[in-house]
Amino acid sequence: MAKKEKVQKTNAMRELERGGISYELQSYDADNEDLSTGVGVRISEMLGEDPESAFKTLVTVTPSGGHVVCCVPVAEELDLKKAAAAAGEKSLSMMHMKDLEPTTGYVRGGCTPVGMKKQFPTLIDETAQLFDLIGISGGRRGISLRLNPEELADFIGAQFADICR
Numbered sequence: 001m002a003k004k005e006k007v008q009k010t011n012a013m014r015e016l017e018r019g020g021i022s023y024e025l026q027s028y029d030a031d032n033e034d035l036s037t038g039v040g041v042r043i044s045e046m047l048g049e050d051p052e053s054a055f056k057t058l059v060t061v062t063p064s065g066g067h068v069v070c071c072v073p074v075a076e077e078l079d080l081k082k083a084a085a086a087a088g089e090k091s092l093s094m095m096h097m098k099d100l101e102p103t104t105g106y107v108r109g110g111c112t113p114v115g116m117k118k119q120f121p122t123l124i125d126e127t128a129q130l131f132d133l134i135g136i137s138g139g140r141r142g143i144s145l146r147l148n149p150e151e152l153a154d155f156i157g158a159q160f161a162d163i164c165r
Contacts, residue, residue: 010139011105011115016147019155023147024133030109030142039109040074044135047144051075054135054144055128057111059104059120060092067103068092069113069122069158071136076125076164086123086161112137112145113156122158124149129160 016023026047044054055071058078062068068087072078084092101107104116113122113136128134128149136152138145153160 010112010143012112012137012139012145015115016145016155021147021151021155023145025138026135026144026146027142028144043144044074047135049135049144049146050131052127053131053133055124057106057113057137059095059100059111061095062087062089063091067095067120069116069120070163071113071122071124071128071158072164073125073127079163079165082161083123083163086159086163087121106137106139107141109141110137110139110143112139113158114152115139119156122156123161123163124153124158125163126160127164128153 028043028046040054040056041051044051052073054074056074058070058072060068060070060083068083070078070083080092084090097108100111104111106112131149133146134149135144135146
């Protein structure tokens, strides 16, 4: 019988465990070079998930320099105008990739709304509420977490809103 490789815990996993939030860990072979459009759909299919229940985490910048975290299904696009309205902001723009890790502690392809360096206002697309479990990044490329969207939102203080195009 082959030994199951032990996955090193990420900050996101430690935070969820501290908060008593249950999750299912899924790992996959991450191609660290392929961060092209559609990679989230390919990963969710590789894990046997419905791509509509797998969410990517995008970080936006407010006009005053603040940040709003947005979680949308991997096959969808964030509507910046809808997200700005839901966040009570005049507008939002996407964060530059060079600023992602210094701001959140996470790299592109491994960004998750749980356990960032600072807790930012967070929006989760309302379609998450259609599922018992959704997939989010586990805080590192190659790791996905499945958890209840309502428990996630309560834990990180997120609100559900229509934020997709």
